[in-house]
Amino acid sequence: MSVEIELKFIVSPAAIATLPERIAAWPNQHSAPQKLTNIYYETADNFLRNHDMGLRIRGFDDSYEMTIKTAGSVVGGLHQRPEYNVAIAKPVLALKKFPADIWPEGCKLAPLQKALQPLFRTDFVREKWVVTYGASEIEIGFDQGEVRAGELAEPLCELELELKSGETADLLALAAALAEQGGLRQGSLSKAARGYHLAQGNAERELRPLSVLKPAPKSTVEQGMVAAFELALSHWQYHEELWLRGDKQARRAVMEAIGLIRQALVIFGGLVPRKASTDLRARLTALEPLLVDKTTQPQELCYGTEYLQCKLALTSWLITGAWRPFIDTKSQAKLDGSFKRFSDIMLGRSASELKEAFTRTLNEDEYQEQLPRLTRQVLAFILLSGAYPDSETGPYIDSWRELQSAIAERRQGWYEASRKQALSHAPFWLNGAVR
Numbered sequence: 001m002s003v004e005i006e007l008k009f010i011v012s013p014a015a016i017a018t019l020p021e022r023i024a025a026w027p028n029q030h031s032a033p034q035k036l037t038n039i040y041y042e043t044a045d046n047f048l049r050n051h052d053m054g055l056r057i058r059g060f061d062d063s064y065e066m067t068i069k070t071a072g073s074v075v076g077g078l079h080q081r082p083e084y085n086v087a088i089a090k091p092v093l094a095l096k097k098f099p100a101d102i103w104p105e106g107c108k109l110a111p112l113q114k115a116l117q118p119l120f121r122t123d124f125v126r127e128k129w130v131v132t133y134g135a136s137e138i139e140i141g142f143d144q145g146e147v148r149a150g151e152l153a154e155p156l157c158e159l160e161l162e163l164k165s166g167e168t169a170d171l172l173a174l175a176a177a178l179a180e181q182g183g184l185r186q187g188s189l190s191k192a193a194r195g196y197h198l199a200q201g202n203a204e205r206e207l208r209p210l211s212v213l214k215p216a217p218k219s220t221v222e223q224g225m226v227a228a229f230e231l232a233l234s235h236w237q238y239h240e241e242l243w244l245r246g247d248k249q250a251r252r253a254v255m256e257a258i259g260l261i262r263q264a265l266v267i268f269g270g271l272v273p274r275k276a277s278t279d280l281r282a283r284l285t286a287l288e289p290l291l292v293d294k295t296t297q298p299q300e301l302c303y304g305t306e307y308l309q310c311k312l313a314l315t316s317w318l319i320t321g322a323w324r325p326f327i328d329t330k331s332q333a334k335l336d337g338s339f340k341r342f343s344d345i346m347l348g349r350s351a352s353e354l355k356e357a358f359t360r361t362l363n364e365d366e367y368q369e370q371l372p373r374l375t376r377q378v379l380a381f382i383l384l385s386g387a388y389p390d391s392e393t394g395p396y397i398d399s400w401r402e403l404q405s406a407i408a409e410r411r412q413g414w415y416e417a418s419r420k421q422a423l424s425h426a427p428f429w430l431n432g433a434v435r
């Protein structure tokens, strides 16, 4: 078994021609382009997908390899997944060759193998370089081809950076250096994920409303903080994809994701000093006006250098725990404390800020003036309410969201009723039950 640690980028058509040259500027070992054919297998009831597994047979030259990837994590474009590779003599499944302990409990291999059928395929040409960067060896693969399920197909044009030996920090630094000339954006979907989507009919991807962050029970404050940034990054990644595919409303969701990052920096700002996030905040500040501008074309923005470097800065901040050198013993003790207890205190603060802001009838200008504050505090509720059941948090947060959209859409007739409704909800975090 090996754990694949891989940063994936989508390459813009304009950048394809110069990319090999850019890569070859570092000390490297180059391998000539190779044609790879991959058939992915699945059962009629999606057994593998339901267990977060992906199975393929890859053909190259006259050889075959069978690979299974199991559940892992994706943070921005950084994919970490356990994978098992077995050389096979002919392109026929032989599940017994994988270690026995990778399968879900009770799984019978012979019937499973019988039920597996080809579902989709990827065909691409991969050009490879192994680059020495810092103290690390990093394999760069440039894949061009397509993913196909029956009649439906999508082009593939990806750059994958895989850490062969050394440090994740070098992987991220090499990515930032490659980003300098533009033409790349982070890709959060594996080729298999794209294949499954096509095989299921390629339904239009829908906007996803932000729902309450649910960190693992008994999370520490630091774990809750990491989960908050991960939520923001995945909301960003997902909606960037939609925006590029033509959904104009997704731009707002990308802005919302950035708002979430800002709010997380505020919420944890008492523990993580501002100087730990100076670079990240500067990059966000540069990006925000471009996102606010409705005339911005996603193809230009999302493949731009500043945009990618901002997202890489966040990925890197998260993956390397870049705040840690700035944390003193006292703050570390607080970061090790209960996220639930911390959240209760912060929820109280958010609620009293809103209560104060909306305690009386406001005029139109005053409502508009309070909108940014209300937007920030709704995001705070999203990040801090995960310890409570949706049945308690939902009505509370929705009532503030209702006021938020009434103000944003200038539905003046709704202001008063929404304001009173929001203020009438009892705080769910003071309900007394020990959790």
Ligand SMILES: O=P(O)(O)OP(=O)(O)OP(=O)(O)O
Pocket (backbone or CB within 6 Å): 038, 122, 160, 189, 190, 191, 192
């Ligand atoms: O060659 P791999 O294992 O990196 O796999 P891939 O065909 O590039 O697919 P993905 O990395 O998207 O799972």
